[in-house]
Amino acid sequence: MRTAILFRELLGISAVWWREFKVFWREKSRIVSSIVQPLMWLFLFGSGIGASLSVSDVNYRDYIYPGILSMSVIFGSIFFGLYIIWDRKLDVLKAVLVAPVSRISIFFGKVLGGCTDVLLQVVILFIFSFLFPSVDPRGIPLALLFLLVTSVALVSLGLALGSLLESLEGFQVISAFLVFPLFFLSGALFPVDERLPAWLQKLVIVNPLTYTVDGVRGALLGLHDHPILLDLGVITLFALVMIATGSVLFSRMK
Amino acid sequence: MSIIEIRSLAKTFGKIQAVRGIDLTISRGEIFGLLGPNGAGKTTTIGMLCTIIRPTSGSGLIAGFDIAKHPTQVRQKVGIVFQDPTLDTILTGRENLQLHARLYGIPRRERKAWIDEILALVDLRDRADDLTKTYSGGMRRRLELARGLLHRPAVLFLDEPTLGLDPQTRARTWEYIRKMVQKEETTVVLTTHYMEEAQAMCDRIGIIDAGKIIALDTPDNMVDALGGDIVAVRAPAPPMEKLSALPYVSAVQCAGETVEITMKSAPLHLAEVLSLIPDVASVEMRKPTLNDVFIKLTGRDIRNETAENGGGWVETIARHRQKGT
Numbered sequence: 001m002r003t004a005i006l007f008r009e010l011l012g013i014s015a016v017w018w019r020e021f022k023v024f025w026r027e028k029s030r031i032v033s034s035i036v037q038p039l040m041w042l043f044l045f046g047s048g049i050g051a052s053l054s055v056s057d058v059n060y061r062d063y064i065y066p067g068i069l070s071m072s073v074i075f076g077s078i079f080f081g082l083y084i085i086w087d088r089k090l091d092v093l094k095a096v097l098v099a100p101v102s103r104i105s106i107f108f109g110k111v112l113g114g115c116t117d118v119l120l121q122v123v124i125l126f127i128f129s130f131l132f133p134s135v136d137p138r139g140i141p142l143a144l145l146f147l148l149v150t151s152v153a154l155v156s157l158g159l160a161l162g163s164l165l166e167s168l169e170g171f172q173v174i175s176a177f178l179v180f181p182l183f184f185l186s187g188a189l190f191p192v193d194e195r196l197p198a199w200l201q202k203l204v205i206v207n208p209l210t211y212t213v214d215g216v217r218g219a220l221l222g223l224h225d226h227p228i229l230l231d232l233g234v235i236t237l238f239a240l241v242m243i244a245t246g247s248v249l250f251s252r253m254k
Numbered sequence: 255m256s257i258i259e260i261r262s263l264a265k266t267f268g269k270i271q272a273v274r275g276i277d278l279t280i281s282r283g284e285i286f287g288l289l290g291p292n293g294a295g296k297t298t299t300i301g302m303l304c305t306i307i308r309p310t311s312g313s314g315l316i317a318g319f320d321i322a323k324h325p326t327q328v329r330q331k332v333g334i335v336f337q338d339p340t341l342d343t344i345l346t347g348r349e350n351l352q353l354h355a356r357l358y359g360i361p362r363r364e365r366k367a368w369i370d371e372i373l374a375l376v377d378l379r380d381r382a383d384d385l386t387k388t389y390s391g392g393m394r395r396r397l398e399l400a401r402g403l404l405h406r407p408a409v410l411f412l413d414e415p416t417l418g419l420d421p422q423t424r425a426r427t428w429e430y431i432r433k434m435v436q437k438e439e440t441t442v443v444l445t446t447h448y449m450e451e452a453q454a455m456c457d458r459i460g461i462i463d464a465g466k467i468i469a470l471d472t473p474d475n476m477v478d479a480l481g482g483d484i485v486a487v488r489a490p491a492p493p494m495e496k497l498s499a500l501p502y503v504s505a506v507q508c509a510g511e512t513v514e515i516t517m518k519s520a521p522l523h524l525a526e527v528l529s530l531i532p533d534v535a536s537v538e539m540r541k542p543t544l545n546d547v548f549i550k551l552t553g554r555d556i557r558n559e560t561a562e563n564g565g566g567w568v569e570t571i572a573r574h575r576q577k578g579t
Contacts, residue, residue: 008359011357011359012356012357018353019342019349022344022345091339092342094336095334095354097306099329099354099357
């Protein structure tokens, strides 16, 4: 009996996951733009700034490669989660929510779906890593682990916020007041060390994504401010808290 | 044998008593119509039976499972077609059904056969692999019906299944519902704004107003209970009291220039009635309909009601926008 229930819930998770993957695969233009955008950051922005700047003896373009990978994950994951505001507005979720599958399973199906989308984009970006001479390809598995855990955390965060919000206006507010600050304060684009103003340093320290960027940069470039295990610990803890918050809020969602 | 048993089911939202204690028993294979004005509690009642809304008090059993204690089992036993479209428009018709089949735990080896069978039943086999956003309104409804029945539920809930469809498509949609129900011996609980359709489709009808069931019977009995035929006479000064005093007249109602007299065996008594009314401009005789029953019981004409948040323009725009992204 217990295993039958567990099997049904797993089937439910895989059903939602399958749906998300179908949708992702169908919207090819979205995949293309999600690959092209980070490449623009790397080559247009990175080369431009890099012409007059290098960090810790590393070409600036190479320096922000881990940061831009993190950026793809940050934006892709949170917006994937927030997308349920649309789903709810269009009643796409309604038929799923009345199925004999628990809300928690639907939540996990969504999280898996979001992570799959985001990590597939990341994998494509890894293919371009040979264009960045300072990047050590042996660090890719560890970087991928960091990005996976971050993606789980941020899809959950997006779903949590999406469960609370009724309107699409909230989307803009979150984008402006949460997603962008999280990104800018993560050290994705510039080194976060003692040269920063004190108030900025404090914000950087409490931003969990600082540890993602530090971990990914450590794995790929060997440059990091914190021990890698500390980075991994912080981001895993963040993910666990987000999963708990997200699953509770998603279960209560009307 | 009863498939649905409801005992003093009630729901309160804050200070609003949406449903104030409903008792109802519905037997297996029955087509039951729940009619009522907007805000009468139809959708809330269906919501509670589908375990989307938690009842404040009372109990409900569906196929032997308690809606409050065993919601998962109840969900497995019911199918729902919502008032608003809920298809995944980024998926094809078949993919919508595949998603549903997985969510309802239909075994992998049965999935394809069940899906093909139900697609054939609603005549959507040719279009099954097209995205549902390319479907017409009638096709979408049919696919939703198919989805609601795919997991072979004991009870199918239809909330305004023909809302927003043109008359021809509406008629065909009812045909499909009848066909599917006969095949699977499914019990159907439906709400509709179209009285003629309710009269033609339903074995029994419950009229709900202000959260209570105020009438419960077969459509024919309800109409018969009105007391015969309705004669509408246009005349400037009908003698109301004299008319009401006639032994075969059961009701006299004045609406502007027209007086509506409900009476038994109208053809037999028409001459006498008309002789009592001076300056008759025109006479019309008709059989009463369910709509007359509805007006008499609720004081409202259901035809003047608009359905709650149907395919409004906001939703339409949102749907168009989604296609664009």
